[in-house]
Amino acid sequence: MGLFTNYLGNSQYINLAAKPAIKKLYTRPKSTEDKSYLSRATKDTIRTLYISDWFTFATVNVCAVNYAKPKFEIISKNSKSVKVWDKFFKDMRNYGSNTSLRRLRAEIKSDSVAFGAGYLEYVYDQSGREIVDLKRIDSSIIEHAKNKKGKLLLDWKGQSIGYVLHLGPNTDTSNKGDTPPVQFAGALNLTQGDIFLNPERIAEFPLYKLGNDTESIGVIEPSIVQAQRRQKLETAQVNAIWIRGTSPLFAYIGDPTHEPTPQMMEDGVDAITELRHSQAMAFPYYNKVDSINIQTDKTINDVMDNLMYGEAGAAGIPLPFVTGQGEATNRSTLATQKELFESNIQEKITNFDEDWNNQVMRKLVEINEFPEAELMSEELRLEEKDNTVSRLKAFFDMKALAPEEIRQFALKSETVVEDKEAYKTFLESADKMAEKIGIPIEEEKDSKKKEEEKNTKSPANDTNE
Numbered sequence: 001m002g003l004f005t006n007y008l009g010n011s012q013y014i015n016l017a018a019k020p021a022i023k024k025l026y027t028r029p030k031s032t033e034d035k036s037y038l039s040r041a042t043k044d045t046i047r048t049l050y051i052s053d054w055f056t057f058a059t060v061n062v063c064a065v066n067y068a069k070p071k072f073e074i075i076s077k078n079s080k081s082v083k084v085w086d087k088f089f090k091d092m093r094n095y096g097s098n099t100s101l102r103r104l105r106a107e108i109k110s111d112s113v114a115f116g117a118g119y120l121e122y123v124y125d126q127s128g129r130e131i132v133d134l135k136r137i138d139s140s141i142i143e144h145a146k147n148k149k150g151k152l153l154l155d156w157k158g159q160s161i162g163y164v165l166h167l168g169p170n171t172d173t174s175n176k177g178d179t180p181p182v183q184f185a186g187a188l189n190l191t192q193g194d195i196f197l198n199p200e201r202i203a204e205f206p207l208y209k210l211g212n213d214t215e216s217i218g219v220i221e222p223s224i225v226q227a228q229r230r231q232k233l234e235t236a237q238v239n240a241i242w243i244r245g246t247s248p249l250f251a252y253i254g255d256p257t258h259e260p261t262p263q264m265m266e267d268g269v270d271a272i273t274e275l276r277h278s279q280a281m282a283f284p285y286y287n288k289v290d291s292i293n294i295q296t297d298k299t300i301n302d303v304m305d306n307l308m309y310g311e312a313g314a315a316g317i318p319l320p321f322v323t324g325q326g327e328a329t330n331r332s333t334l335a336t337q338k339e340l341f342e343s344n345i346q347e348k349i350t351n352f353d354e355d356w357n358n359q360v361m362r363k364l365v366e367i368n369e370f371p372e373a374e375l376m377s378e379e380l381r382l383e384e385k386d387n388t389v390s391r392l393k394a395f396f397d398m399k400a401l402a403p404e405e406i407r408q409f410a411l412k413s414e415t416v417v418e419d420k421e422a423y424k425t426f427l428e429s430a431d432k433m434a435e436k437i438g439i440p441i442e443e444e445k446d447s448k449k450k451e452e453e454k455n456t457k458s459p460a461n462d463t464n465e
Helices: 043-052 054-067 079-094 101-115 221-243 262-275 298-315 319-323 331-367 385-397 403-413 420-436 442-456
Strands: 002-005 012-015 072-076 117-124 131-137 142-144 163-166 194-197 202-206 249-253 287-291 373-377
Touching: 043 054, 043 101, 043 221, 054 101, 054 221, 054 298, 054 319, 054 331, 072 079, 079 101, 079 131, 079 373, 101 117, 101 131, 101 202, 101 331, 117 331, 131 331, 202 331, 221 298, 249 262, 262 287, 298 319, 319 331, 331 373
Parallel strands: none
Antiparallel strands: 002 012, 072 373, 117 131, 117 202, 142 163, 163 194, 249 287
């Protein structure tokens, strides 16, 4: 299966065989919903808030960094197959943007956190029969295809017919994009600077799917009202400080023997005005300068704190993780918050790997005829390294883990380059040193302990007759 496209400016065949043949025919789901959530905030609003607001950026950054933190590996049937995949992901930068697989996945995860979904494009070679690159798409300018009434355009399977990329009204789109399906060409809403992209060309990685099973939502949009209110309060407070930043000065003019005149009042105002810019000033003895103590309204700070709690809570992140200010939270509560946050991010990591394997890995297997493989991430762990060492030592003391198992865990978590020969030499020298100073090695300890238990066993305790 394939199609001809003018995406690169010339007629080109693209292999679209992205899914295996389905043995059983099925009908369109009766519960298919094509209504879009029209009352949502626009992506332009989300992008502006993400770029210009410190708290929103910090919230997305904390979530995205931990989302992309676990290492991943390619799992296949043998090492030769893994090398095929490693070579492809290493050679990607030779065709498109100069980025690695790790950074590409991290950037897509960051897009999904901010805008609800991350997107990448499969870049084909000139023949259109092989994928040579994976390109990230700006999530703030792409959306599912809709008609002029704002309803989603779905195919007979209830899936989106494609995507619309908003490149801007001044963009030349003559040699960009794909040709929309004929049956939807008249209904598709395309404005100046928009192009259509076939769904077979795009891989989508949603963060939270909405009820229509097509659109998705990120962590900014649910609390966007709180963010905008907080920004207005910050602006109002800054303006108040600008106007009343320092205590206003005033002067008592005259005394019982010096009746103040309009000219004396005017001279006094000029003098205290000049005082703001001068380090020294002289006043008549019958003039007295004083200041008004101005205090900011503490209610504004309380409201702003509540709004920040709301934003962090909507993202599923404890507020101290975002601000880094060490709010008054006891260790027990903070440990519970960290555990919930870790569980929340781990679910996203699992979902992302599932989407990556179902779309990218499967697509490359079918188009490029690569060997079957999956990409799996390690589990996210936010605990301190000292706690991890204590926990592993407890497992060792309980004889629940062998030293070699603990060593393998340490090699992965500490990113240490394994040197088997050096480790073997170290063990041999340790055993020799133990024998030299009379300390039995672990196997000798176990054999001696069993021998002692056997010798101390009393025949009187034997219940067998």
